[in-house]
Amino acid sequence: MDTIEAFQRLGVALAVGLLIGIERGWQERTVRAGGRTAGIRTFALIGLLGGLTGYLQPYFGTAFAIAVLLLFGAIFTLFKRREAEEEEDYSVTGVVAAILVFVLGTAAVVADPGVAAAAGVVTAGFLAARDRLHGFLRRLTWVELRSALVLLAMTVVALPLLPDRAIDPWGGLNPRSLWLMTVMIAAISYAGYIAVRVAGPDRGILFAGAAGGLASSTALTVAFANFARSAPESGRQLAAGAIIAGTLSLARVLVLSFLLAPSLSLRLAASLVPALLAMLAVVVWTIWRGTERQKAPELNMNNPFELRVVLQFGALLGAITWISKVLADYAGPALLYVVAAISGTMDIDAITLSTARLASGTLSLDTAATAILIAVVVNLLTKVGLAASGAGASAFTARLAGATLLCIGCGLAGYVLLMPLVPAPAPA
Template sequence: MEHIEVFRRLGVALAIGLLVGVERGWQERDIRAGGRAAGIRTFGLTGFLGGIAGTLQAMTGPFLPATIAVLLGAIYIAGKWQETKENEDYSITSVVAALVVFGLGFLAAVGDIVTAAAGGVATTVILAARHSLHGFLRGLTWVELRSALVLLAMTVIALPLLPNRALDPWGALNPYSLWLLTITIAALSFAGYAAIRLMGPGRGVLLAGAAGGLVSSTALTLSFARYSAQAPEGARHLAAGAGIAGALSFARVLVIASALSFTLLAPLAAALVPAIIGFLAAALFSVWRSETATKAPEIDLKNPFELTTVISFALLLGLISLVSKIAIEYVGPSALFVVAAISGLVDVDAITLSTARLAGSTIDVIGAADVILIAVAVNAVTKVVLAFTAGRREYAMALGLASVVAVALGAIGYFAARSFLPA
């Protein structure tokens, strides 16, 4: 190995240790100097030592690096034992982190340097998220934990056992594909659900809107509408949060559809990107016009990993997939527009998934984009109707205006770009 390459790898090993050391030092910054087992210098040198051990392995074989690792672990354990006697702190996180840093430094020297660097960043993120993760665990209910464990078991154990072939004459009901798509959507929704739980009761309306848009913008819009009746002075602020949720729901549709059929990216982006910009601009305008800010209410969101929720979505996805296939078979692709309009009243994800799977084969790409955008537009109108039904007039008017701007910009962008889009 050339000298330049050795220096580069040792530099990455040192950087990994310093990165983790900064986080560890910050977490233990109130402890007196010399009162902790390891700080930024020790972690930096640990990563560097891992790099040296990896470099020496080519000359000495694996025995010396293994011996260094054992001695290093013993030193850290001894230091932590002394720290425990003084501070009564029984956490072994720093010891484990030190061994991980040594291992990543070793990897940087002998393996993929990019993987080692990514591992250092991931380790630091996990360590820095201590308070958030502990808070999330404290707020986690047994029902939520049980639901996640049951779904993991059903996915890891049951998914490989499901038949990976269509069970109906139209080729719509493939149990393996349907369940895989269902779990993927549930995981995406759970990211927003977990964000709301992590933010806690002090979250802002705009942040809650962004996180809620990943779970269910419809449920968030309804929750904000009901709260606007109790806090009329913050109605416009709440409408801004609902607008951001709408923008995130549009972005969610774009990501899901493009992931299943990349050819849908261009036509959907032509409509949804301007619509997202319109929603965000209208949300900022509502914040500017709002007389006062308000806190985020409790949002009536179901755990996306709750078994009944997942099974209900799987059944809805299967039903829409089957109806879409039958409609195309006996009526033609134009029947999907009706299916999309009806589906958009309830859910956008199911029609997006089922249509994206048909794009480029059963129906052309532009037709598939039209179907998805019809469902998106109907869903946006449905949320405005819910806002007028359950919320203050100011809230509903502000959200309605934002929706009109978003849909109008999306239509202009789509029809302006349509002549340049491939069929």
């Protein structure tokens, strides 16, 4: 490498040490001068030492770099031991951080400086989050830990073992795809629970609702309905989260249709944009009312991961997917609306993608738009039904049903009044 590149790489090594040194120094800012093994200056020098070791490695060989690392590690550990005996603090984090700074400094010179810089930022973040992580572990229960382990087993162990092909003569049942959806449902339920625990009821619920809308608003609604059953006093906040998920699911329909058939997305926008605005208005009103009238209650959820409910949901999804596939293949375009309605009971992405592809070919834009909107309406109503089955006649179900009816009404008005005004695409 030339001189300029060498200085740049050494600068990255120094910057990594400086960043972690700032974090370490801030954590120990109340310690008397000279009472700590390493602070901002020492960590910056450690990063530079690692960078110079990497720079000299081509001249002295790999054994030289290993020897320097071992010598540095031994000296630092000796001083850290004396500090630990004096303060009765036996944490090994400082030693690991110092060795990591040295290694990252070396990597910035001999490998990719961008990766070394990113690893340095992640390291500083983990070190700075000490109190929050320890607090989270103190609040972690066995049920929560078990749920995380079961979710990981479903994802890492079971999913790769399933065949990624149809196993029925009609090509409607793909075990891996169905299990992937089941895992996603479980992940959304658990993520919503963790978000509430970490961020608090208001922010956690709204954040989980947004995440659910990007993945599966139906699964999010089922999870929040179960939460509302155990904490009915939080129905207002949970309903706002479910409405946000539904809003983002409508936005996802617009994005998918625009990517595959821009002309179709214009027709859908005439109906979906008013529906989106209506649901957003309900969310804003709900949040405002909650802020003005009462403090958000705490959520007391006993089990964040109901495996039986998740498996039942996956089985129902598999049945609907198989029926939709068979009808689409053997009934022909005359029953497209029926297929759309059936598909909408569980998912609107599949019918959106397939119909958008047809709209770019032989299917008329008006027919394609109507089919997708039917799926959207059925999906919205299905989520209300699922909410009622999970939460019963509660505030959660009432608010979700009201927002859904307002959304459908505004969308219908846009379909009747605005869609005829959308110009037809110019002939190719």
